[in-house]
Amino acid sequence: MSQAPGLGIPGILRTLREYLVFYSGLGLLAGISLLWSVLALPLSLVLPRKWKKQTGRMVITMGFRMYLQALSIMGACRFELKALDTLQGEPPMIIAPNHPSLLDALMVISRLPNLACIMKAELVDNVFFGAGARLAGYIRNDSLRGMIHLAVEDLRGGSHLLLFPEGTRSNRRPIGTVRGSIALIAKEARVPIQTVFIETDSAFLTKGWPFFRKPSMPIHYRVHLGRRFDPPTDVRGFTSELERYFQSALAEAKLPLFPPKDVHSP
Template sequence: MRAVLRVLLNAYDHLVLYLGLIWLGVMCLAWTPLALLVYPLLSERRGRALGRYVIMAGFRLYLASLSASRRCSFDLEALDALRDEPSLIIAPNHPCLLDAVMVISRLPNVACVLKADLMNNIFLGAGARLARYIRNEPVRRMVHLATDDFASGSHLLLFPEGTRTVTNPVNPLKGSIGLISHHAQVPVQTVLIETDSAYLSKGWTLFRKPPMPIHYRVRLGRRFDPPQHSQHFMAELEHYFAHELVQGSAFYPTNSLPMQPDRKL
Protein backbone atom coordinates (compact mmCIF):
# COMPACT_ATOMS: atom_id res chain seq x y z
CA MET A 1 0.00 0.00 0.00
CA ARG A 2 2.78 2.43 0.88
CA ALA A 3 4.52 1.63 -2.38
CA VAL A 4 1.34 2.46 -4.29
CA LEU A 5 0.97 5.75 -2.41
CA ARG A 6 4.58 6.67 -3.21
CA VAL A 7 3.99 5.99 -6.91
CA LEU A 8 0.81 8.06 -6.90
CA LEU A 9 2.47 10.92 -5.04
CA ASN A 10 5.41 10.89 -7.43
CA ALA A 11 3.01 11.01 -10.39
CA TYR A 12 1.17 13.92 -8.77
CA ASP A 13 4.44 15.78 -8.23
CA HIS A 14 5.28 15.39 -11.93
CA LEU A 15 1.81 16.66 -12.82
CA VAL A 16 2.19 19.72 -10.59
CA LEU A 17 5.63 20.49 -12.04
CA TYR A 18 4.77 20.13 -15.70
CA LEU A 19 1.29 21.65 -15.61
CA GLY A 20 2.72 24.58 -13.63
CA LEU A 21 5.35 25.27 -16.28
CA ILE A 22 2.78 24.94 -19.07
CA TRP A 23 0.40 27.26 -17.20
CA LEU A 24 3.10 29.92 -16.83
CA GLY A 25 4.04 29.61 -20.50
CA VAL A 26 0.41 29.93 -21.61
CA MET A 27 -0.08 33.07 -19.51
CA CYS A 28 3.05 34.67 -20.95
CA LEU A 29 2.14 33.78 -24.53
CA ALA A 30 -1.43 35.04 -24.06
CA TRP A 31 -0.13 38.41 -22.87
CA THR A 32 2.46 38.77 -25.65
CA PRO A 33 0.13 39.79 -28.55
CA LEU A 34 -1.87 42.09 -26.27
CA ALA A 35 1.30 43.78 -25.02
CA LEU A 36 2.50 44.22 -28.60
CA LEU A 37 -0.86 45.73 -29.54
CA VAL A 38 -1.13 48.28 -26.75
CA TYR A 39 2.55 49.29 -26.70
CA PRO A 40 2.26 51.94 -29.45
CA LEU A 41 -1.21 53.05 -28.31
CA LEU A 42 -0.45 53.98 -24.70
CA SER A 43 1.73 56.71 -23.29
CA GLU A 44 4.92 55.59 -21.59
CA ARG A 45 3.42 56.27 -18.17
CA ARG A 46 0.22 54.30 -18.80
CA GLY A 47 2.01 51.50 -20.63
CA ARG A 48 4.50 51.14 -17.79
CA ALA A 49 1.72 51.03 -15.16
CA LEU A 50 -0.38 48.51 -17.10
CA GLY A 51 2.59 46.32 -18.01
CA ARG A 52 3.87 46.10 -14.45
CA TYR A 53 0.45 45.44 -12.97
CA VAL A 54 -0.32 42.61 -15.41
CA ILE A 55 3.04 40.95 -14.77
CA MET A 56 2.50 41.21 -11.01
CA ALA A 57 -1.00 39.73 -11.28
CA GLY A 58 0.12 36.93 -13.61
CA PHE A 59 3.03 35.92 -11.39
CA ARG A 60 0.82 36.03 -8.31
CA LEU A 61 -1.72 33.77 -10.01
CA TYR A 62 1.02 31.34 -11.01
CA LEU A 63 2.41 31.10 -7.46
CA ALA A 64 -1.11 30.74 -6.04
CA SER A 65 -1.67 27.81 -8.40
CA LEU A 66 1.48 26.10 -7.16
CA SER A 67 0.50 26.78 -3.55
CA ALA A 68 -2.93 25.25 -4.14
CA SER A 69 -1.24 21.97 -5.09
CA ARG A 70 0.16 21.71 -1.54
CA ARG A 71 3.51 20.71 -3.07
CA CYS A 72 5.03 24.23 -2.96
CA SER A 73 4.74 26.93 -0.33
CA PHE A 74 5.68 30.59 -0.58
CA ASP A 75 6.08 32.83 2.46
CA LEU A 76 6.30 36.23 0.75
CA GLU A 77 4.31 38.52 3.04
CA ALA A 78 7.40 40.42 4.16
CA LEU A 79 7.56 42.02 0.72
CA ASP A 80 4.20 43.72 1.22
CA ALA A 81 5.85 46.25 3.54
CA LEU A 82 7.68 47.68 0.49
CA ARG A 83 4.60 48.39 -1.65
CA ASP A 84 4.10 51.99 -0.50
CA GLU A 85 7.75 52.80 0.12
CA PRO A 86 9.42 55.54 -1.95
CA SER A 87 11.96 54.60 -4.60
CA LEU A 88 14.26 51.73 -3.62
CA ILE A 89 16.70 49.33 -5.19
CA ILE A 90 15.49 45.88 -4.16
CA ALA A 91 18.51 43.61 -3.93
CA PRO A 92 17.83 39.90 -3.30
CA ASN A 93 20.19 36.97 -3.33
CA HIS A 94 19.51 34.65 -6.27
CA PRO A 95 19.17 30.94 -5.46
CA CYS A 96 16.81 30.01 -8.33
CA LEU A 97 14.88 31.12 -11.41
CA LEU A 98 11.72 31.77 -9.38
CA ASP A 99 13.30 34.62 -7.40
CA ALA A 100 12.16 37.43 -9.71
CA VAL A 101 8.70 35.85 -9.98
CA MET A 102 8.34 35.84 -6.19
CA VAL A 103 9.45 39.46 -5.71
CA ILE A 104 7.48 40.91 -8.63
CA SER A 105 4.32 39.04 -7.58
CA ARG A 106 4.01 41.31 -4.51
CA LEU A 107 4.98 44.71 -5.94
CA PRO A 108 2.89 46.64 -8.50
CA ASN A 109 5.49 49.20 -9.55
CA VAL A 110 8.84 47.52 -9.94
CA ALA A 111 11.23 47.68 -12.87
CA CYS A 112 13.44 44.64 -13.36
CA VAL A 113 16.95 44.61 -14.78
CA LEU A 114 16.99 41.80 -17.36
CA LYS A 115 19.62 40.16 -19.46
CA ALA A 116 19.49 41.69 -22.94
CA ASP A 117 18.43 38.46 -24.66
CA LEU A 118 15.35 38.14 -22.45
CA MET A 119 14.03 41.44 -23.79
CA ASN A 120 13.57 39.67 -27.14
CA ASN A 121 12.29 36.40 -25.71
CA ILE A 122 8.97 35.24 -27.19
CA PHE A 123 7.51 34.54 -23.74
CA LEU A 124 8.78 37.59 -21.85
CA GLY A 125 9.98 40.22 -24.31
CA ALA A 126 6.78 42.06 -25.26
CA GLY A 127 5.55 42.29 -21.69
CA ALA A 128 8.97 43.38 -20.43
CA ARG A 129 9.18 46.14 -23.02
CA LEU A 130 5.68 47.41 -22.20
CA ALA A 131 6.59 47.45 -18.49
CA ARG A 132 9.76 49.40 -19.37
CA TYR A 133 12.07 46.83 -17.84
CA ILE A 134 15.75 47.66 -18.24
CA ARG A 135 18.45 45.82 -20.18
CA ASN A 136 21.57 45.01 -18.20
CA GLU A 137 23.90 46.31 -20.88
CA PRO A 138 25.54 48.56 -21.72
CA VAL A 139 26.14 49.45 -18.09
CA ARG A 140 26.17 53.23 -18.59
CA ARG A 141 22.77 53.15 -20.29
CA MET A 142 21.40 50.80 -17.62
CA VAL A 143 22.43 53.26 -14.91
CA HIS A 144 20.79 56.20 -16.70
CA LEU A 145 17.54 54.31 -17.45
CA ALA A 146 17.28 53.12 -13.87
CA THR A 147 17.88 56.64 -12.56
CA ASP A 148 15.21 58.07 -14.86
CA ASP A 149 12.72 55.38 -13.83
CA PHE A 150 12.97 56.36 -10.18
CA ALA A 151 11.34 59.68 -11.10
CA SER A 152 7.99 57.83 -11.21
CA GLY A 153 8.48 56.60 -7.64
CA SER A 154 9.17 53.06 -8.79
CA HIS A 155 11.30 50.32 -7.32
CA LEU A 156 14.15 48.61 -9.14
CA LEU A 157 14.73 44.87 -8.85
CA LEU A 158 18.40 44.07 -9.34
CA PHE A 159 20.19 40.88 -8.34
CA PRO A 160 23.64 41.95 -7.14
CA GLU A 161 25.11 38.50 -7.81
CA GLY A 162 24.35 38.96 -11.51
CA THR A 163 23.46 35.27 -11.90
CA ARG A 164 22.08 32.44 -9.80
CA THR A 165 24.06 31.46 -6.72
CA VAL A 166 26.69 28.78 -7.29
CA THR A 167 28.82 29.40 -4.17
CA ASN A 168 27.01 29.12 -0.84
CA PRO A 169 25.78 31.29 0.61
CA VAL A 170 26.31 34.01 -2.04
CA ASN A 171 28.39 34.66 -5.16
CA PRO A 172 30.82 37.58 -5.43
CA LEU A 173 28.67 40.65 -6.10
CA LYS A 174 28.68 42.85 -9.20
CA GLY A 175 29.37 46.55 -8.83
CA SER A 176 26.44 47.88 -10.89
CA ILE A 177 24.12 48.09 -7.89
CA GLY A 178 26.56 50.44 -6.13
CA LEU A 179 26.83 52.59 -9.25
CA ILE A 180 23.06 52.96 -9.59
CA SER A 181 22.53 53.67 -5.91
CA HIS A 182 25.28 56.29 -5.88
CA HIS A 183 24.20 57.94 -9.14
CA ALA A 184 20.46 58.02 -8.29
CA GLN A 185 20.92 58.56 -4.54
CA VAL A 186 18.43 55.78 -3.84
CA PRO A 187 18.85 53.34 -0.92
CA VAL A 188 19.38 49.60 -1.35
CA GLN A 189 16.91 47.30 0.39
CA THR A 190 18.34 43.81 0.77
CA VAL A 191 15.97 40.86 0.47
CA LEU A 192 16.88 37.38 1.69
CA ILE A 193 15.41 34.49 -0.29
CA GLU A 194 15.65 31.06 1.28
CA THR A 195 14.58 27.61 0.12
CA ASP A 196 15.07 23.99 1.11
CA SER A 197 15.40 22.89 -2.52
CA ALA A 198 17.90 23.23 -5.36
CA TYR A 199 15.05 23.39 -7.91
CA LEU A 200 15.88 25.72 -10.82
CA SER A 201 19.22 26.63 -9.30
CA LYS A 202 22.18 27.16 -11.63
CA GLY A 203 22.55 24.10 -13.85
CA TRP A 204 19.15 22.61 -12.94
CA THR A 205 17.28 21.72 -16.15
CA LEU A 206 13.76 23.09 -16.49
CA PHE A 207 11.90 19.77 -16.56
CA ARG A 208 13.92 17.91 -13.93
CA LYS A 209 11.67 17.10 -10.98
CA PRO A 210 12.99 17.96 -7.52
CA PRO A 211 12.05 16.26 -4.27
CA MET A 212 8.78 17.77 -3.11
CA PRO A 213 7.24 19.58 -1.26
CA ILE A 214 9.37 22.71 -1.73
CA HIS A 215 9.33 25.68 0.62
CA TYR A 216 10.36 29.28 -0.04
CA ARG A 217 10.66 32.11 2.44
CA VAL A 218 11.46 35.76 1.78
CA ARG A 219 12.44 38.19 4.51
CA LEU A 220 13.59 41.78 4.46
CA GLY A 221 17.20 42.47 5.33
CA ARG A 222 19.13 45.60 6.10
CA ARG A 223 18.55 48.80 4.14
CA PHE A 224 21.75 50.53 3.00
CA ASP A 225 22.01 54.26 2.37
CA PRO A 226 23.33 55.39 -1.03
CA PRO A 227 27.09 54.87 -0.95
CA GLN A 228 29.76 57.50 -1.32
CA HIS A 229 32.42 54.91 -2.16
CA SER A 230 31.18 52.04 -4.33
CA GLN A 231 34.06 49.65 -3.60
CA HIS A 232 33.62 49.91 0.16
CA PHE A 233 29.86 49.55 -0.24
CA MET A 234 30.11 46.38 -2.34
CA ALA A 235 32.43 44.75 0.19
CA GLU A 236 30.04 45.62 3.02
CA LEU A 237 27.03 44.36 1.06
CA GLU A 238 28.67 41.04 0.22
CA HIS A 239 29.79 40.61 3.82
CA TYR A 240 26.22 41.24 4.99
CA PHE A 241 24.67 38.66 2.64
CA ALA A 242 27.32 36.06 3.44
CA HIS A 243 26.63 36.23 7.17
CA GLU A 244 22.89 36.93 7.27
CA LEU A 245 21.96 34.09 4.91
CA VAL A 246 23.57 31.66 7.33
CA GLN A 247 22.85 33.14 10.74
CA GLY A 248 19.19 33.93 10.05
CA SER A 249 18.33 31.03 7.77
CA ALA A 250 14.94 29.37 8.14
CA PHE A 251 16.16 26.10 6.64
CA TYR A 252 19.70 25.53 7.88
CA PRO A 253 21.00 25.32 11.45
CA THR A 254 23.35 28.10 12.50
CA ASN A 255 26.84 27.65 11.01
CA SER A 256 25.76 24.67 8.84
CA LEU A 257 26.68 26.48 5.62
CA PRO A 258 30.23 27.49 4.79
CA MET A 259 30.99 30.99 5.95
CA GLN A 260 32.78 33.56 3.87
CA PRO A 261 35.92 34.91 5.51
CA ASP A 262 35.54 38.30 7.14
CA ARG A 263 36.65 41.18 4.96
CA LYS A 264 38.22 44.39 6.09
CA LEU A 265 35.55 46.99 5.43
Protein backbone atom coordinates (compact mmCIF):
# COMPACT_ATOMS: atom_id res chain seq x y z
CA MET A 1 0.00 0.00 0.00
CA SER A 2 1.50 3.39 -0.95
CA GLN A 3 2.23 5.94 1.75
CA ALA A 4 1.52 9.64 1.55
CA PRO A 5 4.57 11.93 1.11
CA GLY A 6 5.89 13.36 4.36
CA LEU A 7 4.37 10.61 6.46
CA GLY A 8 7.33 10.75 8.82
CA ILE A 9 9.18 8.20 10.91
CA PRO A 10 6.20 7.31 13.19
CA GLY A 11 4.08 6.49 10.15
CA ILE A 12 6.86 4.47 8.56
CA LEU A 13 7.40 2.51 11.77
CA ARG A 14 3.68 1.83 12.03
CA THR A 15 3.60 0.56 8.47
CA LEU A 16 6.59 -1.70 9.08
CA ARG A 17 4.93 -3.06 12.22
CA GLU A 18 1.72 -3.77 10.29
CA TYR A 19 3.66 -5.69 7.65
CA LEU A 20 5.39 -7.70 10.38
CA VAL A 21 2.05 -8.48 12.04
CA PHE A 22 0.41 -9.31 8.71
CA TYR A 23 3.03 -11.81 7.55
CA SER A 24 3.38 -13.24 11.05
CA GLY A 25 -0.35 -13.90 11.05
CA LEU A 26 -0.23 -15.67 7.70
CA GLY A 27 2.75 -17.73 8.83
CA LEU A 28 1.05 -18.67 12.08
CA LEU A 29 -2.06 -19.92 10.29
CA ALA A 30 0.03 -21.94 7.85
CA GLY A 31 2.10 -23.39 10.70
CA ILE A 32 -0.91 -24.37 12.82
CA SER A 33 -2.67 -25.94 9.84
CA LEU A 34 0.38 -27.89 8.67
CA LEU A 35 1.20 -29.14 12.18
CA TRP A 36 -2.36 -30.40 12.68
CA SER A 37 -2.36 -32.11 9.28
CA VAL A 38 0.85 -33.94 10.21
CA LEU A 39 -0.70 -35.09 13.51
CA ALA A 40 -4.15 -35.82 12.07
CA LEU A 41 -2.88 -38.32 9.52
CA PRO A 42 -1.68 -40.96 12.03
CA LEU A 43 -4.61 -40.21 14.36
CA SER A 44 -7.02 -41.07 11.57
CA LEU A 45 -5.43 -44.52 11.42
CA VAL A 46 -5.42 -45.32 15.16
CA LEU A 47 -8.46 -43.58 16.63
CA PRO A 48 -11.73 -45.51 16.91
CA ARG A 49 -14.23 -44.33 14.32
CA LYS A 50 -16.62 -42.87 16.91
CA TRP A 51 -13.84 -40.59 18.26
CA LYS A 52 -12.46 -39.31 14.96
CA LYS A 53 -14.97 -36.56 14.22
CA GLN A 54 -15.20 -35.42 17.83
CA THR A 55 -11.42 -35.23 18.21
CA GLY A 56 -10.85 -33.61 14.84
CA ARG A 57 -13.49 -30.94 15.33
CA MET A 58 -12.46 -30.15 18.90
CA VAL A 59 -8.81 -29.66 17.92
CA ILE A 60 -9.72 -27.45 14.95
CA THR A 61 -11.98 -25.33 17.16
CA MET A 62 -9.21 -24.91 19.74
CA GLY A 63 -6.62 -24.15 17.06
CA PHE A 64 -8.74 -21.50 15.35
CA ARG A 65 -9.66 -19.96 18.69
CA MET A 66 -5.98 -19.64 19.63
CA TYR A 67 -5.21 -18.22 16.20
CA LEU A 68 -7.88 -15.51 16.47
CA GLN A 69 -6.69 -14.69 19.99
CA ALA A 70 -3.17 -14.30 18.61
CA LEU A 71 -4.43 -11.89 15.95
CA SER A 72 -6.14 -9.87 18.69
CA ILE A 73 -3.01 -9.80 20.87
CA MET A 74 -0.88 -8.67 17.90
CA GLY A 75 -3.35 -5.86 17.23
CA ALA A 76 -4.30 -7.12 13.76
CA CYS A 77 -8.00 -7.70 14.47
CA ARG A 78 -10.74 -7.13 17.02
CA PHE A 79 -13.39 -9.84 17.28
CA GLU A 80 -16.86 -9.78 18.84
CA LEU A 81 -17.96 -13.40 18.62
CA LYS A 82 -19.71 -14.13 21.93
CA ALA A 83 -23.14 -14.33 20.28
CA LEU A 84 -22.08 -17.68 18.78
CA ASP A 85 -21.49 -19.17 22.24
CA THR A 86 -25.25 -19.31 22.85
CA LEU A 87 -25.54 -21.96 20.10
CA GLN A 88 -23.29 -24.46 21.87
CA GLY A 89 -25.28 -27.46 23.09
CA GLU A 90 -28.30 -26.58 20.93
CA PRO A 91 -30.02 -29.31 18.87
CA PRO A 92 -28.92 -29.95 15.27
CA MET A 93 -29.37 -26.97 12.96
CA ILE A 94 -27.81 -25.26 9.98
CA ILE A 95 -25.67 -22.24 10.89
CA ALA A 96 -26.12 -19.82 7.98
CA PRO A 97 -23.94 -16.68 7.97
CA ASN A 98 -23.41 -14.11 5.27
CA HIS A 99 -19.91 -14.47 3.83
CA PRO A 100 -17.93 -11.25 3.32
CA SER A 101 -14.40 -12.68 3.82
CA LEU A 102 -12.22 -15.77 4.08
CA LEU A 103 -12.02 -15.43 7.87
CA ASP A 104 -15.75 -16.09 8.34
CA ALA A 105 -15.52 -19.87 8.63
CA LEU A 106 -12.63 -19.61 11.12
CA MET A 107 -14.66 -17.29 13.34
CA VAL A 108 -17.69 -19.59 13.45
CA ILE A 109 -15.70 -22.80 13.88
CA SER A 110 -13.67 -21.23 16.70
CA ARG A 111 -16.80 -21.05 18.88
CA LEU A 112 -18.72 -24.20 17.91
CA PRO A 113 -16.87 -27.52 18.40
CA ASN A 114 -19.71 -29.80 17.22
CA LEU A 115 -19.77 -28.38 13.72
CA ALA A 116 -19.62 -29.98 10.30
CA CYS A 117 -18.33 -27.79 7.51
CA ILE A 118 -18.80 -27.94 3.75
CA MET A 119 -15.47 -27.23 2.06
CA LYS A 120 -14.17 -26.82 -1.47
CA ALA A 121 -12.71 -30.11 -2.69
CA GLU A 122 -9.32 -28.51 -3.35
CA LEU A 123 -9.07 -27.50 0.32
CA VAL A 124 -9.87 -31.03 1.47
CA ASP A 125 -7.02 -32.21 -0.77
CA ASN A 126 -4.69 -29.41 0.36
CA VAL A 127 -1.53 -30.36 2.29
CA PHE A 128 -2.22 -27.70 4.94
CA PHE A 129 -5.87 -28.51 5.61
CA GLY A 130 -6.67 -31.91 4.09
CA ALA A 131 -5.80 -34.47 6.77
CA GLY A 132 -7.35 -32.39 9.55
CA ALA A 133 -10.50 -31.74 7.50
CA ARG A 134 -10.93 -35.42 6.71
CA LEU A 135 -10.43 -36.44 10.35
CA ALA A 136 -13.09 -33.91 11.37
CA GLY A 137 -15.51 -35.35 8.82
CA TYR A 138 -15.81 -32.13 6.85
CA ILE A 139 -17.80 -32.46 3.63
CA ARG A 140 -16.49 -32.01 0.10
CA ASN A 141 -18.56 -29.92 -2.30
CA ASP A 142 -17.46 -31.50 -5.61
CA SER A 143 -20.61 -33.65 -5.87
CA LEU A 144 -23.90 -31.89 -5.12
CA ARG A 145 -25.76 -35.14 -4.52
CA GLY A 146 -23.01 -36.51 -2.27
CA MET A 147 -22.68 -33.22 -0.42
CA ILE A 148 -26.39 -33.09 0.38
CA HIS A 149 -26.46 -36.74 1.45
CA LEU A 150 -23.48 -36.35 3.81
CA ALA A 151 -24.79 -33.06 5.22
CA VAL A 152 -28.18 -34.58 6.01
CA GLU A 153 -26.52 -37.62 7.56
CA ASP A 154 -24.31 -35.44 9.76
CA LEU A 155 -27.25 -33.34 10.96
CA ARG A 156 -29.27 -36.47 11.77
CA GLY A 157 -26.26 -37.62 13.81
CA GLY A 158 -26.58 -34.59 16.09
CA SER A 159 -24.11 -32.10 14.58
CA HIS A 160 -24.46 -28.49 13.59
CA LEU A 161 -23.70 -27.66 9.96
CA LEU A 162 -21.94 -24.51 8.79
CA LEU A 163 -23.35 -23.60 5.38
CA PHE A 164 -22.97 -20.21 3.72
CA PRO A 165 -26.24 -19.53 1.85
CA GLU A 166 -24.39 -17.98 -1.10
CA GLY A 167 -22.04 -20.95 -1.41
CA THR A 168 -19.08 -18.60 -1.82
CA ARG A 169 -17.93 -15.17 -0.64
CA SER A 170 -20.35 -12.33 -1.32
CA ASN A 171 -19.90 -10.70 -4.71
CA ARG A 172 -22.21 -7.79 -4.02
CA ARG A 173 -23.54 -5.85 -1.06
CA PRO A 174 -25.22 -6.83 1.15
CA ILE A 175 -25.38 -10.45 -0.06
CA GLY A 176 -25.14 -12.45 -3.27
CA THR A 177 -27.61 -14.96 -4.64
CA VAL A 178 -28.77 -17.55 -2.10
CA ARG A 179 -28.56 -21.13 -3.37
CA GLY A 180 -31.32 -23.68 -2.99
CA SER A 181 -29.07 -26.33 -1.42
CA ILE A 182 -29.44 -24.81 2.05
CA ALA A 183 -33.24 -25.15 1.92
CA LEU A 184 -33.02 -28.65 0.47
CA ILE A 185 -30.67 -29.88 3.20
CA ALA A 186 -32.79 -28.33 5.94
CA LYS A 187 -35.94 -29.89 4.47
CA GLU A 188 -34.41 -33.38 4.15
CA ALA A 189 -32.82 -33.30 7.63
CA ARG A 190 -35.84 -31.53 9.19
CA VAL A 191 -33.67 -29.02 11.03
CA PRO A 192 -34.02 -25.25 11.50
CA ILE A 193 -31.77 -22.65 9.88
CA GLN A 194 -30.13 -20.17 12.25
CA THR A 195 -29.10 -17.03 10.40
CA VAL A 196 -25.91 -15.26 11.47
CA PHE A 197 -24.71 -11.80 10.51
CA ILE A 198 -21.02 -10.98 10.13
CA GLU A 199 -20.04 -7.32 9.94
CA THR A 200 -16.60 -5.88 9.22
CA ASP A 201 -15.05 -2.50 8.49
CA SER A 202 -12.45 -3.86 6.07
CA ALA A 203 -12.47 -5.38 2.59
CA PHE A 204 -9.61 -7.70 3.63
CA LEU A 205 -9.95 -11.12 1.98
CA THR A 206 -13.27 -10.26 0.40
CA LYS A 207 -13.95 -11.36 -3.19
CA GLY A 208 -11.19 -9.90 -5.35
CA TRP A 209 -8.77 -9.05 -2.52
CA PRO A 210 -5.24 -10.40 -3.24
CA PHE A 211 -4.31 -12.87 -0.51
CA PHE A 212 -0.93 -11.30 0.25
CA ARG A 213 -2.09 -7.67 0.22
CA LYS A 214 -1.79 -6.02 3.64
CA PRO A 215 -4.91 -4.27 4.98
CA SER A 216 -5.07 -1.33 7.37
CA MET A 217 -5.16 -2.52 10.98
CA PRO A 218 -6.85 -3.26 13.26
CA ILE A 219 -9.76 -4.86 11.42
CA HIS A 220 -13.01 -5.14 13.37
CA TYR A 221 -15.35 -8.12 13.09
CA ARG A 222 -18.71 -8.40 14.82
CA VAL A 223 -21.02 -11.41 14.76
CA HIS A 224 -24.64 -11.42 15.92
CA LEU A 225 -27.54 -13.81 15.52
CA GLY A 226 -30.52 -13.30 13.29
CA ARG A 227 -33.81 -15.09 12.89
CA ARG A 228 -34.10 -18.87 13.25
CA PHE A 229 -36.28 -20.38 10.50
CA ASP A 230 -38.24 -23.61 10.88
CA PRO A 231 -37.44 -26.46 8.47
CA PRO A 232 -38.85 -25.44 5.09
CA THR A 233 -41.37 -27.39 3.04
CA ASP A 234 -41.12 -25.35 -0.18
CA VAL A 235 -37.46 -25.22 -1.26
CA ARG A 236 -37.81 -22.60 -3.99
CA GLY A 237 -40.12 -20.33 -2.01
CA PHE A 238 -37.98 -20.53 1.11
CA THR A 239 -34.78 -19.77 -0.84
CA SER A 240 -36.31 -16.54 -2.10
CA GLU A 241 -37.60 -15.69 1.38
CA LEU A 242 -34.17 -16.27 2.93
CA GLU A 243 -32.45 -14.04 0.39
CA ARG A 244 -34.96 -11.24 0.98
CA TYR A 245 -34.46 -11.58 4.73
CA PHE A 246 -30.66 -11.26 4.46
CA GLN A 247 -30.95 -8.29 2.12
CA SER A 248 -33.30 -6.50 4.51
CA ALA A 249 -31.43 -7.37 7.71
CA LEU A 250 -28.02 -6.42 6.29
CA ALA A 251 -29.13 -3.25 4.51
CA GLU A 252 -27.67 -1.02 7.23
CA ALA A 253 -24.87 -3.37 8.33
CA LYS A 254 -21.21 -2.40 8.32
CA LEU A 255 -19.93 -4.21 5.24
CA PRO A 256 -17.19 -3.56 2.66
CA LEU A 257 -17.98 -2.48 -0.86
CA PHE A 258 -17.84 -5.05 -3.69
CA PRO A 259 -15.52 -5.10 -5.43
CA PRO A 260 -13.14 -3.41 -2.93
CA LYS A 261 -12.70 0.07 -4.39
CA ASP A 262 -8.98 0.25 -3.57
CA VAL A 263 -8.06 -3.32 -4.45
CA HIS A 264 -5.94 -2.33 -7.43
CA SER A 265 -4.10 0.50 -5.73
CA PRO A 266 -0.31 0.02 -5.54
